[in-house]
Amino acid sequence: MSLLSLEDVRTDIGQYAVLHCISLEVPEGGVFVLLGRNGAGKTTTLRSIMGLWRPKAGAIRFQGEVISGLHTAEIARKGIAYVPENMGIFGGLTVEENLVLATEKGKFDPDRLARIYGLFPALEQFWTKQAWSLSGGQKQMLAVARAIVEPRALILIDEPTKGLAPSIVAAMAEAFRDIARTTTILLVEQNFHFAKSLGRDMAVIEDGRVVHSGTMAGFAADAELQNRLLGLAT
Numbered sequence: 001m002s003l004l005s006l007e008d009v010r011t012d013i014g015q016y017a018v019l020h021c022i023s024l025e026v027p028e029g030g031v032f033v034l035l036g037r038n039g040a041g042k043t044t045t046l047r048s049i050m051g052l053w054r055p056k057a058g059a060i061r062f063q064g065e066v067i068s069g070l071h072t073a074e075i076a077r078k079g080i081a082y083v084p085e086n087m088g089i090f091g092g093l094t095v096e097e098n099l100v101l102a103t104e105k106g107k108f109d110p111d112r113l114a115r116i117y118g119l120f121p122a123l124e125q126f127w128t129k130q131a132w133s134l135s136g137g138q139k140q141m142l143a144v145a146r147a148i149v150e151p152r153a154l155i156l157i158d159e160p161t162k163g164l165a166p167s168i169v170a171a172m173a174e175a176f177r178d179i180a181r182t183t184t185i186l187l188v189e190q191n192f193h194f195a196k197s198l199g200r201d202m203a204v205i206e207d208g209r210v211v212h213s214g215t216m217a218g219f220a221a222d223a224e225l226q227n228r229l230l231g232l233a234t
């Protein structure tokens with residue numbers, strides 16, 4: 001059984017049909033990468049999973065249970081976290097306060113906090129600093145840390161490397177590899193090099209439809225397919 005499955009999901013935004021037919025099977029463990037050109041519907045897919053857009057048809061199942069139709073807070077409680085492209089952190093609050101707000105009871109599990117410090121040492125270093133004063137990479141680390149401060153089975157992460165320097169992207173890849181040992185990651189990413197280094201399974205979305213799915217190794221080895229679906233130079 002897949003951890004997450006989308007079956008013929010269709011989502012409208014206002015009067016516009018954005019997702020026409022999204023079917024995906026995300027297995028448990030590792031990183032599943034969603035690729036596609038700008039405007040293809042990747043963010044809308046993540047938001048539909050999270051209940052931020054309500055699909056008008058189709059079914060989304062998590063651990064075998066239908067979650068499409070539930071409220072976002074209920075979906076989160078089932079064990080799914082979402083790191084949106086704008087990161088969703090509070091600039092006027094400290095690193096600590098941002099993380100406290102992401103806990104269920106306002107208290108940290110010491111083991112989880114130690115893990116976060118191990119993954120992202122900068123967060124421990126800047127623990128009492130307001131989030132706006134962090135670098136772009138540190139803000140992204142804080143956003144990911146908020147998603148793992150409670151136990152989760154699945155994290156949805158939208159374009160985490162956008163605008164980051166290559167050295168930070170490499171550190172992020174290391175952290176994601178570590179997180180994916182215990183928590184499945186569904187990653188939307190434009191940086192194909194980053195995505196390729198992490199993904200086990202993948203799918204490509206085009207105009208609100210899944211037009212390809214398979215292993216990342218297979219896709220990475222097929223330059224013609226990459227060029228056709230993503231416009232990457234061969």
Ligand SMILES: Nc1ncnc2c1ncn2[C@@H]1O[C@H](COP(=O)(O)OP(=O)(O)OP(=O)(O)O)[C@@H](O)[C@H]1O
Nearest residue numbers: 013014016018036037038039040041042043044045
């Ligand atoms: N709030 C909105 N109102 C109207 N149309 C929207 C809205 N959000 C997204 N869309 C449209 O839905 C389509 C899919 O957008 P989406 O953000 O899901 O694409 P994406 O694949 O994540 O692309 P990008 O990489 O540019 O973020 C686009 O045509 C976009 O213009």
